[in-house]
Amino acid sequence: MDVRHKVLGAFLAAAALVAVTGAVVLQANAAAARDAAVSAAEQVARGISRDVALGLPPDRIGGTTAPLFYNPGALASYLLRQQETQNRDIVVVDRFGRILADAVPDEVGTTFAEDPDGEVAATIEDGRTRLFEERSDDSSEPMLQLVVPILGPTHRVNGAVILEYTQLYDQMMAATKPARRAIMAAVLVCVLLVALLGAAIAASITRRITSLTRAVQVIRDGDYSRRVALKGRDDIARLGHAFDDMAGRLERSAREILAKEYTDSILANAGEGICGVDAGNRITFANAAAGRITGLGVAGVLGADAALILPAADEGEGEGTLHRPDGTTVRVAYTTSTITKNGARLGAVVVLRDVSRQRALERDLRHQALHDGLTGLPNRKLFLDRLAHAMTRARAAGDRVAVLYLDLDGFKKVNDSLGHNAGDQLLRTTAERLVAALRPQDTVARLGGDEFAVLLEDAGEAAVRGLARACLDALNQPFLVRGRTAVVSVSIGIVPDAEQHSDADDVLRDADVAMYAAKAKGKGCYQVFESRMHEELLDRLDSESRLRDAVHRGELRLHVQPVVDLAGGGVAGMEALVRWADPERGLQQPGAFIPLAEETGLIAEIDRWVLFEACRAAADWPDTWVSVNLSAATLDLPDLTDRVAYALSTTGLSPRRLVLELTETVLMRDVTVTSARLEELRELGVRIAIDDFGTGYSSLGYLRDIPVDVLKVDRSFIDGLAGNARQQQLVSAVIQLGHTLGLKVVTEGVETADQLRLLTRMGARYAQGYHLGRPGPVEEQGQLSTNTATVRAGTVNVPDDFV
Known part of the structure; x- marks a missing residue:
């Protein structure tokens, strides 16, 4: 148990003692009130007993008295008067316990039965006053009864007087109630004061002892700067003053001891070599780092000539190379500080740093940087x-x-x-x-x-x-x-x-x-x-910059070229082509800007524009398909299928009237991926065409593996067709192959009537070229421009004998 608990326990014991004392005083007060009530009741009962035994005093001098004991009527009147005037409940019994008189007349002549312990009989027997409690079913509280004997002239006990003194007892207790309250309040106040005083004194003592204890622990751990600075003049305060004085002396002693140890530790553990040189240039002091850097050890350095070991002993900073006894060298940076007194040189302090790794690292960093x-x-x-x-x-x-x-x-x-x-x-x-x-x-x-x-x-x-x-x-x-x-x-x-x-x-x-x-x-x-190359580069950069904004500025134009149905002589479809209305250079053909768009990644945005505009224009052409070229970059877009679906749903064009054209080169980059992508597009209902067939990776295998609907024979096979029988056989074979596979075959580049006749004889169904219709712009509401020389209101320049 600590001091605080002990002090607090002592004061709590004192408070308990005060509380016990108060309880005893209250008990004594209550007992005194009870004794006073009994004493008063006994005096009243004895007076009544005398009146009953000897009679009431005479009304006049010389008159005679008669005992009331033998006069029932007078006795009853006497008790009734006591009841009415003094509010006293009195019962008179004879020596046999029969009731001679009672405030309740019906009880007269009966035996007194409210004395379970026989206190009345005992009083009649020995003549001593007794107390007992009478209990009844009418009241939960007992009635306090006092019984005294009735003594005759010869002191013979003739009976007993029973007096209820409950009211008198209550009056006595009521009279002492303020005193009891005062005692209780005084006791409570004393207990609280003692407890509070004990807590305050215990806290004060504990706080100061705790402060001393903590200070002792701090000093035990080596910190001598701690002070308690207790106030007051008691024993604890004097102990605190003595402790502070002791701590001050310990601090001064420790500072003096640690100063030397600290200096020695710094010199011994310093990463830099430190040497002391005397006036004769001899090394008189060296730390462990100096011995390690020089390779001689501390013993080998002490007493040696500084000029033979150290790079220099002149004032200032420098850098040099030290040669160690084992044949190795070390790059050292040094600082020399001269020690003088009264103008005379006493020696110097030389600080050495091994910078070999630092210089090597600097060389490596310079090499890495370059x-x-x-x-x-x-x-x-x-x-x-x-x-x-x-x-x-x-x-x-x-x-x-x-x-x-x-x-x-x-x-x-x-x-x-x-x-x-x-x-x-x-x-x-x-x-x-x-x-x-x-x-x-x-x-x-x-x-x-x-x-x-x-x-x-x-x-x-x-x-x-x-x-x-x-x-x-x-x-x-x-x-x-x-x-x-x-x-x-x-x-x-x-x-x-x-x-x-x-x-x-x-x-x-x-x-x-x-x-x-x-x-x-x-x-x-x-x-x-060559200088022109730079100009071409600048021109290319300028074109790229203007092309990036062409779509957003509305500079792209949609042109279409008809695909002719040679059997019916009408327009079966349109190929969508793009032109750039360059504000500086006029209308540009695809060859002037599409390669640049592919190199810069702009081709995907141009393809998006052409796809949407072509679908919007074709929605107004009845029974005519529109074909749109897709670049490799557009085919690689993960959302290509969504783009096509959006264009179709927005413009209302039927998917069966949209043909997407891809070159052989684009299709054959990765057959597995390409096939999966094209299958997604075909599930929308659109058709797939192979453009420039025969010029890329021409192979019958990919016609089997890649889902296509249309073959477009490249124009290079049509040029010179009229005079080349072998080329005619080749083109005829391609046309028949396409028909056999259930594909539409479109021959491109038809520019002469002879080419058209030969293709018709070979069974060609669809053709496209300048002879049949030149590319032209699409006017508003999707109508073909009347400026297109060979296109007139949906008809084409097909000779009559071919219809």
Whole structure:
């Protein structure tokens, strides 16, 4: 049990004692009131007993008295008067217990039966006053009764007087009730005061003892700064003052001890070497780090000549190389501070730091910042720096500087099919081959991805072309990548006169332009930069920018070319074609902007526009289908089926009147994926056509595997048809094959009457070409323009003998 509980327990015991004392006082008060009531009742009862035994006093002097005991009438009158005047309930019985008089007349003559313990009989027997309680069924509270004997003249007990003193007892208790309340209140107040005082004193003592205890624990843990600062003049306060004084002395002593230990620990555990040198340049102090850095240990350093071990002992900072006894060297940065007194040099302090790893790391970081992490070649930043310096030197010396810009053709296919690790291996091998194919003084750099650059100094135009050819030959050889043979080529752009440019970035830009010209030429070759290439590039960028906004600005136009039913002589369908109303260059044919749209990814948005406009226009053409060309990018869209469904539902065009055309090249990229996508489209009800049939991957196999409905024979098979019997047989066979497979066959490029006659004889059903109808715009409400020379109100230029 702690001090607080003990003190609080003592005060609670005192409070309990006060409460017990109060209870005793209350009990004594109640007993005194009861005794007073009994005493008063006994006096009244004895007076009544005398009156009954001896008689009432005479009314006049000299008169005589007669006992009431023997006069029932007088006794009854006497008791009735007591009842009426004093409200006293009195019963008088004789020595045999018979009732002589009672406030209730009916009870007279009966034996008193309300004395279960025989107190009345005992009083008659021995003449002593007694108390008892009378209980009745009429009241839950007992009636307090007092019985006294009736003594005759000879002190013989003749009977007894029974007096109820309940009312008198209640009056006595009522009179003492305020006193009891006062006692109870005083006791309660004293108990509360004692408890509160005990709690306050216990809390005060406990708080100060706890403060001392915590301070002792803190000092035990080594913190000598703790103070308790207790107030007061009692014993605990004096103990606190003594403790604070002791803590202060301990703190001063500990500070003095720790100061030296701390200094020694710092010197011993410092990561930097620290040496003390005296005026004679001898090392008088060295920590463990100094011994480790020099390789001599502390014992080997102490007493040695500083000039033989340390890099220098002059004031200031520097860096040097230390040669250790084991033959190794370490790069050290040092700081020397001279110690002087009164102008005289007493010695110096030399601080050493091993910076070998730091310098190596700095070299690595510089290398990483300027070299490609995969191939180890210089990166773009270092290449541009070397190029700028080479250009400056070439201008001063009148030499030539050339730059080659190389881009691998087919690298993405290898990287996607064999994985990035294979791609990385291919790039490393490419770097090795380029370095081997060039001169030692040439700089080969990797610019990023599969792009490389070569800096050729002091090389004439013939030498530059020869080195470019060497790069082509080196990279045209097959690569062995992860057990597989990969074949790639390289396109090279050349700037042979880099020194004439004002900026290295401009040189690299022009080389890049020339490289793209080489790709456009057919890949696997090199191209020397010409100024027109830059202009063409700017023109291309401008066209791309304007084409991006063409759809949103409403510059696209829908043209259609009729597909003629040779059997009926009418228009069976229309092929939707797109034109660009370029505000700067006028109406552009598809060949002028579709390739650019495919390269930039704009073709999908153009295809969406053509699909919707063609469906909207065809909705007003009765019994005529419309065919729309889809690019490879559009076929790859995951929501292509939803786009087609939306166009059909919005325009109200029947799905059976929509034909989607795809070239053989697009269809054969991935037969499994293509077939699944085309099957989704056919489930909508639209039909699929193979455009330019016979010019791509012509194979009977894909006619079996890919769901198609229409074959469009390419125009190259129709040109020269009239004079070439073998070509006629080929076209006839294709037409018959299509009919056998249940496909519609449309021959494209019909431009002469002779071609039309031959195709009709071969059984061709549908044809398309300038001879039958030129492409023309669609007017509002979907009507064909009357400006189309060979299209008039839905009829076509078909000779009469073919109808």
